[in-house]
Amino acid sequence: MADTDKSHGQPFPAKSDTYSQGLEAYPDKEESGGTMQVDHPGLLESQSHLQWPPRPIEQRFSALSVEESALDVRKPDVQFNPAQCLFCSHRSPGLDENMDHMLKKHSLVVPDPDRLAVDLETLIEYFHLVVHGYFECLFCGSQRRNIEAAQQHMIGKGHCKIDISSQASEYRDFYEFEPSIDDDITELADGNKSIRLPSGKVLSHRAEARTRVPRSAPVQEAATSSPCATTLSTLSQDTTPRSKRVAKRDAVFQTHLATLRDSDRRSLMHLPAAQQRAVVMRGKKQVEQARRDENEMLLKIQLKANRSIKK
Structure with missing residues (x-):
């Protein structure tokens, strides 16, 4: 009589007496995975009939001749501790002591702390996520x-710092920059005899006092179709002319915000604008990393499969 697997209802072939004797001789051997492995020459007579239920997909990559080590499955430690140094294993009593350590040991300086739109711990937590x-x-x-290689790179290259001068810097979303005079003063025609201030007021030369220059209308951002997105978009709108750089950053933020589901946007409504930016940027980075990991894994699987075919 063949044995029956109660979980799948599939009959299994009867086990030989030699196999049963082997189980008694080796009681510590367990039946795991697909094929029973017993270190005894007399029990290797027939292992092909010992087929067990299908394994999960994670355990069946061997069908494509791919080793688990080749997949480079990343399991990062993202548990944030404000007292843990970002660049070494040193742990301080608190965040302030940790900042002093990273300043003295690794020369980490947070630029323009007075312009931070979030608290310092939130910014360091984002640094921790990146590293x-x-x-x-x-x-x-x-x-x-791995984390050790990333830390060695930053310490060796002197990259224990951030750059917010570039408009493409992801860290600028954690700051509130006011339009600078250099960005917003617009020189008008007539031989640079008139300029427009950030407030919108136009200053002209006395000789050109009669020349009237129409005042530009405030920048209006496009309204979104979702009520939740409209409510969130008002947080980044002003009634005065704004610099092109700030408007561009706000447009990028609104674009990322529009990609979220309505439920996710509703969950962000109670947060301040700065925290909304932090959450959206964190989610954007996680999506980008997931895509990179998926592409790398597919590429490695294809390369391994091609090698096995050539053999």
Whole structure:
């Protein structure tokens, strides 16, 4: 009589006496996975009939001749501790002591702390996500295979810092920059005899006092179709002319915000604008990293499959 698997209802072939004797001789051997492995020459007579239920897909990559080590499954330690140094294993009593350590030991300086739109701990938590979660350099953005390699790169290159001068910097979303005079003063015609201030007022030369220059209308952002997105978009609108750089950053933020589901946007409504930016940027980075990991895994699987076919 063949044995029956109660979970699947499939009959299994009867086990040989030699196999049963082997189980008695080796009681510590367990039946796990697909094929029973017993270190006894007399029990290797027939292992092909010992087929067990299908394994999960994670355990069946061997069908494509792919080793688990080749997949480089990343399991980053993203548990944030404000007292833990970002660049070494040193742990301080608190956040303030940790900032002093990173300043003295690694020369980490947070630029323009007075302009931060979030608290310092939130900014350091995002740094931790970049370094410990994605193994990326804070300064140049290059990615490594593990946290140790990322830390060695930043320490060796002197990249224990951030750059907010570039308009493409992801860290600018954690700051509130006011339009600068250099960005917003617009020189008008007539031989640079008139300028427009950030407030919208036009200053002209006395000889050109009679020349009237129409005042430009405030920048209006496009309204979104979703009521939740409309409510969130009003947080980044002003009634005065704004610099092109700030408007561009707000447009990028609104674009990322529009990609969220309505339920996610509703969950952000109670947060301040600065925290909304932090949450959206964190989610954007996680999506980008997931796409990179997926592409890398598919590429490695294809390369392994091609090698096995050539053999």
